[in-house]
Amino acid sequence: MINFITNFGFSVLRLSTPIIYAALACTVTKKAGLLNMSVEGMMLCAALLGVISSALTQSVLLGVLGAMLAGCLVGALISYVNLVGKSELYLTCIAINLMATGGTTFALYMITGAKGTTFSYLASLAVPTIQIPIIKDIPLLGPILSGHSLLTYLAFLCTALIWWLLFKTRLGLRLRSVGENPHAAESVGISVTRIRTTAYLIAGAVAGLGGAFMSMSYVAWFSRDMVAGRGFIGLSANNIANGSPVVATIFSMLFGMADTVANILQLTDAGIAYFVKMLPYVITIVGMVVMSVFQIRRRKHMKQKAVAAAIQEAAAEKQT
Amino acid sequence: MSELLRVENLTKVYSNGFVANSDISFSVNAGEIHALVGENGAGKTTLMKMLFGMEDYQKGAIYLNDKKLEMKSALDAIHNGIGMIHQHFMLVPSLSIAENIVLGIEPTKAVMFNYKEAVRMTSEAAKKYGFDLDVTQRVSDISVGSMQKVEILKALIRGVKVLIMDEPTAVLTPQETRELFEQLHRLQEQGYAIIFISHKLEEIMELCDRVTVLRKGKCLGTYDISDMTQERISNLMIGRDVELRFQKDDPESGEDLLLVSDLIVVGDDGKRNIDGVSFRVRAGEVVGIAGVEGSGQTELAAAITGTEPYHSGSITLSGEEIRGHTVRQLREMGMASIHEDRMTIGASVNQSIRDNIIADRFYRPEFRKFIFTDKKAIDEFVDRCIEEFEIACDDADQPVRMLSGGNIQKVVVAREFTSGCRFILASQPTRGIDVGTTEMIRKRLVSMSHENKVATLLISADLNELLEVSDRLLVLRRGKIVAAFPKASEVSEDKLGEYMLGIRTMTPQEMEGLL
Numbered sequence: 070m071i072n073f074i075t076n077f078g079f080s081v082l083r084l085s086t087p088i089i090y091a092a093l094a095c096t097v098t099k100k101a102g103l104l105n106m107s108v109e110g111m112m113l114c115a116a117l118l119g120v121i122s123s124a125l126t127q128s129v130l131l132g133v134l135g136a137m138l139a140g141c142l143v144g145a146l147i148s149y150v151n152l153v154g155k156s157e158l159y160l161t162c163i164a165i166n167l168m169a170t171g172g173t174t175f176a177l178y179m180i181t182g183a184k185g186t187t188f189s190y191l192a193s194l195a196v197p198t199i200q201i202p203i204i205k206d207i208p209l210l211g212p213i214l215s216g217h218s219l220l221t222y223l224a225f226l227c228t229a230l231i232w233w234l235l236f237k238t239r240l241g242l243r244l245r246s247v248g249e250n251p252h253a254a255e256s257v258g259i260s261v262t263r264i265r266t267t268a269y270l271i272a273g274a275v276a277g278l279g280g281a282f283m284s285m286s287y288v289a290w291f292s293r294d295m296v297a298g299r300g301f302i303g304l305s306a307n308n309i310a311n312g313s314p315v316v317a318t319i320f321s322m323l324f325g326m327a328d329t330v331a332n333i334l335q336l337t338d339a340g341i342a343y344f345v346k347m348l349p350y351v352i353t354i355v356g357m358v359v360m361s362v363f364q365i366r367r368r369k370h371m372k373q374k375a376v377a378a379a380i381q382e383a384a385a386e387k388q389t
Numbered sequence: 390m391s392e393l394l395r396v397e398n399l400t401k402v403y404s405n406g407f408v409a410n411s412d413i414s415f416s417v418n419a420g421e422i423h424a425l426v427g428e429n430g431a432g433k434t435t436l437m438k439m440l441f442g443m444e445d446y447q448k449g450a451i452y453l454n455d456k457k458l459e460m461k462s463a464l465d466a467i468h469n470g471i472g473m474i475h476q477h478f479m480l481v482p483s484l485s486i487a488e489n490i491v492l493g494i495e496p497t498k499a500v501m502f503n504y505k506e507a508v509r510m511t512s513e514a515a516k517k518y519g520f521d522l523d524v525t526q527r528v529s530d531i532s533v534g535s536m537q538k539v540e541i542l543k544a545l546i547r548g549v550k551v552l553i554m555d556e557p558t559a560v561l562t563p564q565e566t567r568e569l570f571e572q573l574h575r576l577q578e579q580g581y582a583i584i585f586i587s588h589k590l591e592e593i594m595e596l597c598d599r600v601t602v603l604r605k606g607k608c609l610g611t612y613d614i615s616d617m618t619q620e621r622i623s624n625l626m627i628g629r630d631v632e633l634r635f636q637k638d639d640p641e642s643g644e645d646l647l648l649v650s651d652l653i654v655v656g657d658d659g660k661r662n663i664d665g666v667s668f669r670v671r672a673g674e675v676v677g678i679a680g681v682e683g684s685g686q687t688e689l690a691a692a693i694t695g696t697e698p699y700h701s702g703s704i705t706l707s708g709e710e711i712r713g714h715t716v717r718q719l720r721e722m723g724m725a726s727i728h729e730d731r732m733t734i735g736a737s738v739n740q741s742i743r744d745n746i747i748a749d750r751f752y753r754p755e756f757r758k759f760i761f762t763d764k765k766a767i768d769e770f771v772d773r774c775i776e777e778f779e780i781a782c783d784d785a786d787q788p789v790r791m792l793s794g795g796n797i798q799k800v801v802v803a804r805e806f807t808s809g810c811r812f813i814l815a816s817q818p819t820r821g822i823d824v825g826t827t828e829m830i831r832k833r834l835v836s837m838s839h840e841n842k843v844a845t846l847l848i849s850a851d852l853n854e855l856l857e858v859s860d861r862l863l864v865l866r867r868g869k870i871v872a873a874f875p876k877a878s879e880v881s882e883d884k885l886g887e888y889m890l891g892i893r894t895m896t897p898q899e900m901e902g903l904l
Contacts, residue, residue, distance in 0.1 A: 237501055237502060238500055238501055238502055239495045239497050239500070239501070239502045240500075241502070242484070242488060242492070242495060242502050243492070243493075243495075245481070245483070245484065246481045246484065246492055249481045249482065249483055249484075250479070250480065250481045250482070252479055253479040253480055253481050253489075253492070254481075254492065254493075256463060256479045257464075257479075257492050257493030257494075257543070258464045258467075258493045259492070259493055372655075372657065375655060375657075375658070375659035376655045376659075376700045378659060379653070379655040379659055379660070379661050379700070380653055380655070380700060380701045382661075383653055383661060383664060383665055383701070387665070
C-alpha cells in the first residue's frame with residue numbers, strides 16, 4: 070500500500086511538470102493580454118531541438134538551452150506575424166501548431182530517416198535526476214519528493230520566478246498594464262509591441278523547458294506528437310487560474326493527478342481510464358459556465374437595484 | 390500674469406478636405422483657468438488634439454514660454470509640459486493608485502519595481518497639490534471623482550505646466566465638481582495654466598478667468614469672463630449664421646403615431662439618462678429634438694428603436710407598446726431608423742450595397758422564390774434604389790466600405806426610405822457628409838412627412854438642420870425636455886442655444902399642449 074501511495078505521488082509530480090511549464094508560459098502572455106494557443110507547438114519544437122542539440126553537443130545544458138531557444142524562436146515568429154504583420158492571433162497560433170506537427174516530423178525524417186522516433190538513431194542525453202539529501206530519507210514523503218528530474222524541481226522554481234517577475238519587477242508592472250489597458254500604457258510611453266514581444270519570448274523560453282522535459286526527462290528521445298495535448302491542458306489550467314501563476318500551478322497538478330489516475334486505471338480497465346482523464350475538463354467547463362452565469366446574474370441584479378432606486382428617486386422628485 | 394501658451398494661426402484640414410480649424414489664435418497665461426467653448430463640431434476636439442500632439446496641422450504654430458513646439462505624439466506634449474485629462478480615463482483598474490501614477494516613470498531598486506518609493510512619491514505629490522487620496526488603494530475600488538484626481542496627479546508628477554481638461558465635470562456629482570473646482574483654484578495659485586472645455590456655462594462663469602469661443606472651426610476671440618454673461622457666450626457660440634435653404638409648408642398632421650410618456654431610462658451607473666420624457670409625433674409632421682452632447686439624445690433613440698430597454702413609462706407605435714417586440718417586428722409595424730453611427734450599425738460595411746439595401750426585406754414574398762431568394766427581383770429593386778438615390782458606385786456588388794461617407798449614408802437612407810415605414814427616426818442623419826447628400830436627405834425627410842404622412846422624429850446636433858427640417862421643436866437637456874416650440878421656423882437660434890445650454894428652462898405649464 071505504501072508503495073502504491075509513493076508511486077502515485079511521484080507520478081503526479083512527474084506528469085504535472087510539462088503541464089506546469091505550459092501553464093506558466095500561458096500566464097505570462099495572458100497577463101500581457103494575449104491568449105497563447107501556440108504553446109503546444111512551442112513545446113513540440115523545443116522537444117525536438119533539445120534532442121538534436123544535446124546529441125550534437127553531448128551536453129545536457131546546451132540541449133536544454135537549445136530547447137529554450139526553439140521556444141523563443143517560435144515566440145518571436147508569433148510576435149512578428151501578430152504584432153508587426155497585424156494578423157489574427159488565434160489563426161496564427163493554430164497555423165503554428167499545425168506547422169510544428171508537420172515540421173518536426175519532417176525534420177525528424179530528414180535527420181534520421183525514421184518517421185516515428187529518434188530512439189536508437191540519435192544519441193541524445195537526459196537531464197539528470199536528483200536525490201535530495203535528508204528529504205529523501207523521510208518516510209513516505211521522501212520517495213515522493215526526491216529522485217525527480219532537475220526540470221521538475223525547476224518547474225516549481227519557475228512558478229515562483231514568474232510570480233516575482235509579474236508582481237515585483239518593473240517589467241511585470243508594465244506587462245500587466247499593457248494586458249489590462251493598452252491605451253493607458255501607450256499614453257505614458259510604454260511600447261505595447263515591445264512588451265508583448267518580450268512576453269512571447271519569455272513564454273517561449275518557459276514552454277521550451279516543458280518541451281525539454283518531454284524529450285530529455287520523461288523519455289530520452291523525440292517521437293512525433295510527443296507533447297500530446299499537454300500544452301492545451303496547461304492553457305486551460307492557466308485560464309481557470311485567471312493569470313495567477315500559483316493557482317495555475319495548482320490546477321496543473323490537479324490535471325497531472327487525473328493523468329496519473331487514468332494511467333493506473335488503464336492497467337485494469339481502459340474505459341474508465343479515459344473517463345477519468347475527461348473528468349477534470351468536464352469539471353472545468355461546468356465550473357466556467359456556473360461562474361459566468363453567476364456573474365451575469367449579479368450584474369443583472371445590480372442593474373435592477375440601480376433602476377429601482379432611480380425610479381423611486383424620480384417619483385419622489387415628482388411629488389415635491 | 391505672464392503668457393505661458395500661445396497658439397498662432399493654427400489650421401487643420403483633414404484629408405477629405407474638411408476644414409476643422411482655420412486660423413485659430415489665442416493665448417493662455419500662467420495661473421489662469423481658460424475656458425474653451427463651442428458647439429458640437431465647432432472644432433474643440435481637433436484643437437485639443439493638436440495642442441496635445443495627437444494631430445498634426447497644416448499651418449500655424451504652438452508656443453510654450455515663447456518656444457516653438459514640435460510635437461509628434463502625446464508623449465512629446467507631456468515632455469514639453471502640456472498634459473491632458475481625457476473624458477475616458479487612461480487607468481489600469483487592477484493596479485493601485487500609486488502604480489498608475491508612476492507607470493512609465495517607475496522608481497526601481499536593481500531590477501525590482503520599488504513600490505515603497507512609488508507610494509512615497511505619489512502620496513507626497515498628492516499632499517503637495519491637496520488631493521485627498523489613499524495611494525495604496527486599487528483604482529477599481531475608487532470613485533470616478535478620485536480617478537480624475539489620479540489622472541491629474543499623473544500629469545502633474547510628469548512636470549506638466551498646462552493642463553487641458555475635456556469636459557471634466559460631465560462624469561462628476563455636484564459635490565465632486567465642487568471639490569474639483571477648489572483643487573483647480575489651488576493649482577491656479579501655484580502658477581499652472583488650465584484649459585477647461587465645457588458645455589456648462591454656469592460652471593465657466595464661476596471657475597474661469599477668460600473664455601475663447603470657437604464656431605465652425607473659427608476662433609471668434611478671447612473674452613474676459615468678468616465682461617461676459619451666459620447669454621453672450623451662448624449667442625457667440627450658436628451665432629447668427631443659420632439660413633433656411635428651403636421653404637416648406639405647414640404640416641397637416643394626423644393621428645398620433647409615436648407616443649412617449651413618462652419615459653425613464655437608467656444607465657449602468659444608476660443615472661437617469663432619460664428622466665421622465667413625454668411627447669408625441671403625429672403622422673405628417675417632423676418633430677426635432679435638440680440637445681448638446683450627453684443630453685440623452687442617443688439614449689432616447691436607442692429606447693425608441695428597441696435596441697436598448699427602457700425602465701419606466703411607455704413608448705407606443707400606432708397604439709402598440711414597443712417593449713417586448715424584436716427589431717424585426719418593430720420594422721414590420723412600420724418603424725424605420727437612420728442610426729447615428731452609419732459605420733457600425735447603420736450599414737454593414739463589409740457587405741455589398743445590394744445586401745445592405747435588402748437586409749430588412751429579403752424574406753418578403755416579393756423577393757423570394759420557394760425557399761430561395763429571387764435574384765432577379767432583388768437586382769431590379771436594388772438597381773432602382775441606386776438610380777433613385779444617386780448612389781455613386783461601380784455596381785451593386787461593391788462593398789459599402791469602399792464608398793464615400795455621403796454614399797454610405799445614401800445606401801442607408803435608400804433602405805430606410807423605401808421600407809414603407811409610417812414612422813422614421815432620423816438620428817444625426819447628415820453628420821459629416823457632403824452638402825449635396827445633406828440637401829437630398831433633408832428634402833426627403835420633409836417630403837416623406839408632408840406628402841406621404843410619415844411621422845418623423847429628427848434627432849440632431851446640427852441646429853441648421855433642426856430649424857430647417859423640423860415642424861415642431863423640443864429641447865432635451867440632462868434627460869429632460871426643457872423647452873417645446875410649436876413652430877420651428879419661428880425659433881431664434883439664440884433662444885434655442887440658451888435652452889440647450891441651461892440658461893433658461895420652460896415650466897411644465899408653458900410646455901403644456903406643445904409636447
